[in-house]
Amino acid sequence: MDSSSSPMSLQGLPEASPKPYKKSLVTALMEAATLRTPSFKEDTYFISHLKSSERKALQQLKDQLKASNSSECSVWGVSLLGGDEKADVILLKFLRARDFRVGDALNMLLKCLAWRKDFGADDIVEEDLGFKELEGVIAYMHGYDREGHPVCYNAYGVFKDKEMYERIFADEEKLKKFLRWRVQVLERGIKLLHFKPGGVNSIIQVTDLKDMPRRELRLASxxxxxxxxxxxxxxxxxxxxxxxxxxxxxxxxxxxPFLTQRTKSKFVISKEGNAVETLYKFVRPEDIPVQYGGLCRPVDLQNGPPKPASEFTVKGGEKVNIQIEGIEAGATITWDIVVGGWDLEYSAEFVPNAEGSYIIAVEKARKMRASEEAIHNSFTSKEAGKLVLSVDNSGSRRKKVAAYRYIVRKCSNTD
Structure with missing residues (x-):
């Protein structure tokens, strides 16, 4: 099949361009937000990779935790005094959060254990907090990134609606309940982690700032x-x-200026209009929700791991034809296709193999708006041939990321 494929790179965002002599205040502020330190490199948590001073700090933390006689010495189902690799991974997280200052790490850990007991964090995943309307909308775990990290999506734009805001945040009691629900979402994500050296030990957070009401959500945030x-x-x-x-x-x-280099190195900041291109760098399209330019719909998650998609790019001024050949008579082909920020023309046609047969317009050429989600369609052929999916970007100069996938089900003979 002809798709002009070129997989997206997993590298960091492009380097900032040289500064001109003068620029507007808004431009300067935007550049301040997009300048990034080298991309964050996640720790492996192998003890052999630690410096001698870090190994010493880990042992000291274990000794001091044991001497503290804390009534709670387990977290996320892991006994911190068990001496196994899972305990080491968690203890190293607290040490790194405090730059391996053992006293500070111990204080942070003990406060965390006390908070979890008081908050009931260990059992919160099973609670029904009555926020069904927010699930899959405000904050939710959805799929994995290209390196296997669970991904948590956050979008607070719905709270621009005053009625919705009042229903969730009208008083302190409701705010506490919302915070409890937000912790529940995070705890669900943590249950997907390995807590193992060389494993997946952290999540990815995607935060959509579109329409987010700043003042109203300041306290909750x-x-x-x-x-x-x-x-x-x-x-x-x-x-x-x-x-x-x-x-x-x-x-x-x-x-x-108040953020550490380590924290800033974890940030990826994508301005309005670039969301799809940014997400494709880190998450495969079949794992990205359709509202963010991916191929995954909620119903897909009920059917096991998503079927992998093929990625391609559509250059400015280019038309790409994807040909799916070898379709037999009576076979049904189902396909998904999406182009990030569409704003181009799309069509689909079936071309029979037999000479003299007519080409069938499965989907007539039409302009796809930027806000439209992935196409999902199917076609049953009456004769052998091929399906051609066309995306025409000739009216734009901008290169766009895109993806497609398909399944062909052959005709079953019941005779």
Whole structure:
């Protein structure tokens, strides 16, 4: 099949271009937000990879934790005094969060254990908190990135609706319940981690800032941030911000000096209009929700691991034809196709093998809007031939990422 395939790179975002002599305030702020330190390199947690001072700090933390006589010495189902590799992974997370200062790490760990007992965090995954309307909308675990990390999506734009906001945050009691639900989502993600040297020991966070009401969510956002920072050290490998408005750049430039290089190296900041291209760098299209330019619909998650997709790019001014050949008479072909930020023409036709047969317009050529989700369609052939999917980007100069997949089910003879 002809798809002009070129897989997306997993490298970091492009380097910032040289600064011109003058630029507007908004441009300067946007650049401040997109300048990044070298991409975060996740720790392997192999003891043999530690410096001698770090191994010493790990042993000291174990000794001091044992001497503390804490009534709670297990977290996420792992006994911290068990002496196994899972315990080492968790203890190293607390040490790294405090730059291997043993006293500070111990204090953080003991406070976390006390909070988890008081909060009931160990059993929270099984609770029904009554937020069915928020599941799959506000904060939810969905698929994995290219390296196997579970991905948590966050989108608070629905709270621009005052009625929705009042229903969730009208008083302190409702806010506490929402925070409890948000911790529940994170705990579900943590249950997917290995806590094993060389394994997947952290998650990816994708935060959609589109339509996010700033003032209204400030209190909730601050409390969520504080809870996570205090009790979930080194649980996030990368923080991807998409649909970033210009004012986020102002906030980032203000707080950036107070962030560690380690924290900033985890950030990926993508302005409005670049969400799909950014996500494709880190997550395969079959694992990305359709609302973010991927191929995954909620119903797909009920059928096991998603069928892999083929990725390709459509250059500016280019038309790409994807030919799916070898379709037999009576066979049914089902396909999905998406182009990030569409804004181009799409069509599908069936071309019979037999000379003199007519080409069938399965989907007539039409302009796809940027807001449209992935195409999902099927066609049953009456004769042998091929399906041709066309995407015509000749009216644009911008290169776009795209993906497709298909299944052909042959006709079953019941005679």
């Amino acid at each position: 601050n409390q969520i941030l504080n809870l996570f920072q205090d009790n979930y050290p080194e649980m996030v490998a990368r923080k991807i911000f998409i649909n970033v408005p210009w004012y986020f750049s102002l906030l980032y430039s203000m707080f950036s």
